[in-house]
Amino acid sequence: MNKSTLRERVSVTVRGYDILKKYCPGLASGKAASALITALQPFVSLWFSAQIINELTGQRRVNLLFFYVCIVLLCNLVISMLRSVLDRITSEKQAQMWDFFQKVFTDKQLSMDYVDLENAEILQQRKKAEENLFMFGNGLGQLVWGTEGLIRTAVNIIVSICMSVTLFTGKTGYGLLDSPFCIFAILLCILFGGWCSSRAAVKENKAFEKWSKENVSFYRAFDFFGCDLCMKPEYAKDVRIYGQNHAADRAFEKMQLHDREQNHLIHQMCCPEAWGGFLASLSNAVCYLFVVAKAAMGAFGVGSIVQYVGVLTRLGEGLQEAMFMYTDNAVYCSHLQGLYAFLDIPNKKYQGTLPIEKRALCDCNDNDYEIEFCDVSFKYPGSDAYALRHISLKFRVGERLAVVGMNGSGKTTFIKLLCRLYDPTEGKILLNGIDIQKYNYEEYMGIFSVVFQDFKLFSFSLGQNIAANADYDKARVEYCLKKAGFGERLAQMPNGTDTCLYKDFSENGVEISGGEAQKIALARALYKDAPFIVLDEPTSALDPVAEAEVYSKFNEIVGQKTAIYISHRLSSCRFCDEIIVFDHGLIIQRGSHDDLVADEKGKYAELWRAQAQYYEK
Structure with a gap:
C-alpha cells in the first residue's frame, strides 16, 4: 500500500469516511468544522x-x-463560542468512538459464516485488523485526526500565502532584497524546513511502528500475565494452589530484558526528531532575518514584522504537515486495507429466501415438520478426514431422538449440521423435502433451541439471559425458570429476574453454580419455544443418575416438540422413541433401548454393560 497510487489512497480514504458516517455520524464533519475555526483564530489575532x-x-x-481592539475581541469571542458548541457536539461521539469502532468488528462477526469463526487464518486476520485499529493508532481513528490535520494544514497554507503576499511585493529600494532570486531562496528555505521536519517525523513514525510490531507478542503476554492470570477467577484458584505466580514473575523478567534490548529503536525515534527540529529552526531563522531586513529598509511598519513572522511560521508548519500527511496517509491507508480485508471476507454459505411456514405445535395437530439427512458426509475445513460419513435418517416433530456414542464419535458435529452452522461436504439435509440451504437462514435457525455442552451465560440480567433480548416477558421467564427447576433459587434472587449474573458489569451481580447455570440454559431453550429442542450434553458435569433425572424431567416439559438428546451416557435416553448410535462418524446402530440392548454383539449393548454399574440403584 505504501506504493499505491493517489487514486487508490483516495478510494481507501473515502470508504473509511463512509464507515465513519455509518457508525459515528457527524463526528468527522464536526471535527472538520472545529478545526477550520481553530485554524483561523491565530490569523485573526496576527x-x-x-x-x-x-x-x-x-x-x-x-x-x-x-x-481594532473591539473587532479582534469580538472575533475571538465568536470563534471561541462556535468552537465550544462544536466541541460539545463532537465530544460525546468522540468519547464513544472506540466503542463504535468495536461495533464494526461485532457487526461483521455476527454476519460471518460460523465456519469462518473457527478458521485460524481468519481469526489471525481479524486480530491483525483489530491491532491495526487499536494498537497503532491508525486506521479509522486516524481518519478523524487526519480530517482535523487536513483542514488545519489547508488553512495554514492558503491564509499564510495570502497574508504574506505584501511581504514579497513591498519594495525596499535595495536590489538584493527585492530580487526574484531572494524571494525564491526564502521560499526554498521554507520548503526545506518543512521537508526536514516531515522526513524526521516519517522516520520516527517508522521506528515507532517497527517497535510496536516487535512488541505485539509481549503486549499480549503482558495482558495475560498482568491481567488475566492475576485477576480472572478462572485462573486465580490454580495460581494460588500451584504457586504459579512464579511463572508470572519470570515472564515479567523476560519482558524487562526485551525492553532493554529494544532501546536502539527508541533512539531511532528520538534522533530524527532532534535533527529535523534543528534544521527547521535554521530555515526559520533565515526567513526571520529576511523579514527584519525588509522592515529595516522601510518596506513595511514594525507591526507587520509580527504578521509576517507569524504567517511564515504557519506556512512552514503547514508545508511540513502537508508533506508528513502525504507520507503518513500511505501508512494508515495500509492499516485500513488490513481492516477492509477482514470486512470483505465473503460469506460462502448459500443464503436461501424461502420462508419457513409457522406451525402451531402445541394447540393443533399440525406436526408437518420433517427433517431428513440424505447420505450426508462432512469433513472440517482444512481436514482430509471425515467427521461424519454417509448419515441417512429421518425424524418428525413430536419424536424423541437420542444420539449416543463415545467422545469424538461425531455427535456434536451432527448437531452443527442439523442447525446449519456447517453445510454438508456431501449429501443434503431436507426440511419437508426441500434442501435447508434454500430456506431463509435466520428463519431456519429460528426453529431450533439448542443447549450445547459448552453453553455460555452472559453478564446481563437473569431475564435477559433467558430471553436473549433486552426486553422480555417477565411472567414467561419465571414460568420457564420454574419448569427448569430454578424456582427455589429464583425466590432468593435479590431483584428477581432483574438480578444481574456475575459481577462484570454490576457490583450487585450474583455468582451461580454450574448446576444453576445448566438450569438457566435449559430455561432459555424453553423460552424460545422452538419446535426442535436439542440438548448436547449440557449436563455432562452431573453424575449419570442425576443426568438421567434431568433428561426425564425435561422430556415431560417439552411436550409435543421434537427433542434430540445427545449423550455418551445411555441411561439418560431410555425413554426416547429412537436411539442413534454413532461410532467414528458412522451410524452403526439405531432402534429403541430394549432392541439395542437385546443385540448383545452390538456397540450399544457393549456400552450399556460397561456403564451398568452407574445405573443400578
Whole structure:
C-alpha cells in the first residue's frame, strides 16, 4: 500500500469516511468544522495585532485603535463560542468512538459464516485488523485526526500565502532584497524546513511502528500475565494452589530484558526528531532575518514584522504537515486495507429466501415438520478426514431422538449440521423435502433451541439471559425458570429476574453454580419455544443418575416438540422413541433401548454393560 497510487489512497480514504458516517455520524464533519475555526483564530489575532502595532508606532488614532481592539475581541469571542458548541457536539461521539469502532468488528462477526469463526487464518486476520485499529493508532481513528490535520494544514497554507503576499511585493529600494532570486531562496528555505521536519517525523513514525510490531507478542503476554492470570477467577484458584505466580514473575523478567534490548529503536525515534527540529529552526531563522531586513529598509511598519513572522511560521508548519500527511496517509491507508480485508471476507454459505411456514405445535395437530439427512458426509475445513460419513435418517416433530456414542464419535458435529452452522461436504439435509440451504437462514435457525455442552451465560440480567433480548416477558421467564427447576433459587434472587449474573458489569451481580447455570440454559431453550429442542450434553458435569433425572424431567416439559438428546451416557435416553448410535462418524446402530440392548454383539449393548454399574440403584 505504501506504493499505491493517489487514486487508490483516495478510494481507501473515502470508504473509511463512509464507515465513519455509518457508525459515528457527524463526528468527522464536526471535527472538520472545529478545526477550520481553530485554524483561523491565530490569523485573526496576527492581522489585528499587526494593525494595532503599526497604528501605535504611526498616527495613533484612538478611534481606529478602539475599533481594532473591539473587532479582534469580538472575533475571538465568536470563534471561541462556535468552537465550544462544536466541541460539545463532537465530544460525546468522540468519547464513544472506540466503542463504535468495536461495533464494526461485532457487526461483521455476527454476519460471518460460523465456519469462518473457527478458521485460524481468519481469526489471525481479524486480530491483525483489530491491532491495526487499536494498537497503532491508525486506521479509522486516524481518519478523524487526519480530517482535523487536513483542514488545519489547508488553512495554514492558503491564509499564510495570502497574508504574506505584501511581504514579497513591498519594495525596499535595495536590489538584493527585492530580487526574484531572494524571494525564491526564502521560499526554498521554507520548503526545506518543512521537508526536514516531515522526513524526521516519517522516520520516527517508522521506528515507532517497527517497535510496536516487535512488541505485539509481549503486549499480549503482558495482558495475560498482568491481567488475566492475576485477576480472572478462572485462573486465580490454580495460581494460588500451584504457586504459579512464579511463572508470572519470570515472564515479567523476560519482558524487562526485551525492553532493554529494544532501546536502539527508541533512539531511532528520538534522533530524527532532534535533527529535523534543528534544521527547521535554521530555515526559520533565515526567513526571520529576511523579514527584519525588509522592515529595516522601510518596506513595511514594525507591526507587520509580527504578521509576517507569524504567517511564515504557519506556512512552514503547514508545508511540513502537508508533506508528513502525504507520507503518513500511505501508512494508515495500509492499516485500513488490513481492516477492509477482514470486512470483505465473503460469506460462502448459500443464503436461501424461502420462508419457513409457522406451525402451531402445541394447540393443533399440525406436526408437518420433517427433517431428513440424505447420505450426508462432512469433513472440517482444512481436514482430509471425515467427521461424519454417509448419515441417512429421518425424524418428525413430536419424536424423541437420542444420539449416543463415545467422545469424538461425531455427535456434536451432527448437531452443527442439523442447525446449519456447517453445510454438508456431501449429501443434503431436507426440511419437508426441500434442501435447508434454500430456506431463509435466520428463519431456519429460528426453529431450533439448542443447549450445547459448552453453553455460555452472559453478564446481563437473569431475564435477559433467558430471553436473549433486552426486553422480555417477565411472567414467561419465571414460568420457564420454574419448569427448569430454578424456582427455589429464583425466590432468593435479590431483584428477581432483574438480578444481574456475575459481577462484570454490576457490583450487585450474583455468582451461580454450574448446576444453576445448566438450569438457566435449559430455561432459555424453553423460552424460545422452538419446535426442535436439542440438548448436547449440557449436563455432562452431573453424575449419570442425576443426568438421567434431568433428561426425564425435561422430556415431560417439552411436550409435543421434537427433542434430540445427545449423550455418551445411555441411561439418560431410555425413554426416547429412537436411539442413534454413532461410532467414528458412522451410524452403526439405531432402534429403541430394549432392541439395542437385546443385540448383545452390538456397540450399544457393549456400552450399556460397561456403564451398568452407574445405573443400578
